[in-house]
Amino acid sequence: MPLHKTINCFPDTQILLWNITETAEMLSEGLHLTQRSLDRLRNMKSDAHRCGFLSVRQLLLSLGYQDSDLYYDEFGKPHLTDGKHISISHSYEYSAIIISDRITGVDLELRRDKIAIIADKFIEPSFILDKNDPDYISKLTVNWGVKEAVFKIRNEKGISFKDHIDVKLFEMSDKKTTATLHFNNLQRQFDVYFEEIAEYTIVYLFERH
Ligand SMILES: CC(C)(COP(=O)(O)OP(=O)(O)OC[C@H]1O[C@@H](n2cnc3c(N)ncnc32)[C@H](O)[C@@H]1OP(=O)(O)O)[C@@H](O)C(=O)NCCC(=O)NCCS
Structure with missing residues (x-):
């Protein structure tokens, strides 16, 4: 299933959920992954992890963000190049991102x-x-x-x-x-x-x- 749900909270905040039913190959469609992401994907031990990772990139794409717009600091915390705050979570069949002008976590x-x-x-x-x-x-x-x-x-x-x-x-x-x-x-x-x-x-x- 593609984008599962959008939660409307504040005008400056977007919360998106993906219900992961696709294969990793299907979830790769339309994505342009950075070398760093490709390396990370390759090192992931499970397909479930790969699907969580890729579904997050699909959610980002649905908001107009490329994988290259996302980077991680030394603690593993994600950031967006446009300065908006982002937080990411995945659990088995679902993944979620929140992007906001506010300091946020999901x-x-x-x-x-x-x-x-x-x-x-x-x-x-x-x-x-x-x-x-x-x-x-x-x-x-x-x-x-x-x-x-x-x-x-x-x-x-x-x-x-x-x-x-x-x-x-x-x-x-x-x-x-x-x-x-x-x-x-x-x-x-x-x-x-x-x-x-x-x-x-x-x-x-x-x-x-
Ligand atoms: C970092 C942590 C919060 C991630 O949570 P999780 O439930 O394992 O996994 P989630 O799927 O919800 O979140 C994973 C995402 O968190 C983000 N993340 C990872 N490290 C992060 C950090 N240091 N700061 C902010 N975000 C972080 C990443 O975006 C990651 O996904 P991605 O790498 O695919 O982009 C968790 O691993 C952790 O360290 N928790 C603290 C443990 C603790 O103190 N436990 C006490 C028990 S009493």
């Missing part, structure tokens, strides 16, 4: 019960959940997605998901919440949005000025 996660097993490792003490809540797994997944997306904005060494990032409690029907990163002397607030698409959860957020 994360896609497949919802799985086994997230409950590692909840103690990333859930902060103030995020108190009822294990019998039918939305327990959904809420854990959003909490995790927030932290991955914050990390994509500020990937400083030493940031702990559990100790340094707090997510304000929410109901799934709210579709939004806020989060705070407090690390060393730094404090940053984020406006968080989330949505469930099939068995996946997308979380995207924006750093407040």
Whole structure:
């Protein structure tokens, strides 16, 4: 399936999702990849990874960006040559990009019960959940997605998901919440949005000025 969904959030922001059903060969059509991307593709161990990578380039192309408009810093964080902010995520059958004038991060996660097993490792003490809540797994997944997306904005060494990032409690029907990163002397607030698409959860957020 080509472009799966566009989420309209702010006029200066584009959020695009791809549902990956094609082969890597199909997903390569129309793309002009840089030598660096070709080398990366060749070194990828799985076809699933290659398809995630290529579907992101198809999403970029749909917005008029070539692969050469995208580059990575030494931490692996993506940037666009036109100065807009970009964040990328892929998870099995879906990939997502967000491009914005705002500082932004996105994360896609497949919802799985086994997230409950590692909840103690990333859930902060103030995020108190009822294990019998039918939305327990959904809420854990959003909490995790927030932290991955914050990390994509500020990937400083030493940031702990559990100790340094707090997510304000929410109901799934709210579709939004806020989060705070407090690390060393730094404090940053984020406006968080989330949505469930099939068995996946997308979380995207924006750093407040
Ligand atoms: C970098 C990280 C956030 C990527 O998340 P992920 O769920 O593994 O994978 P996703 O598909 O969502 O994101 C991958 C994309 O993130 C982007 N990315 C990679 N490193 C990044 C970085 N340092 N900063 C920002 N974005 C980054 C890339 O665009 C990458 O895709 P691409 O290389 O195909 O373009 C993750 O690997 C990570 O390091 N997380 C922190 C781990 C941690 O602290 N865990 C604590 C557990 S308690």
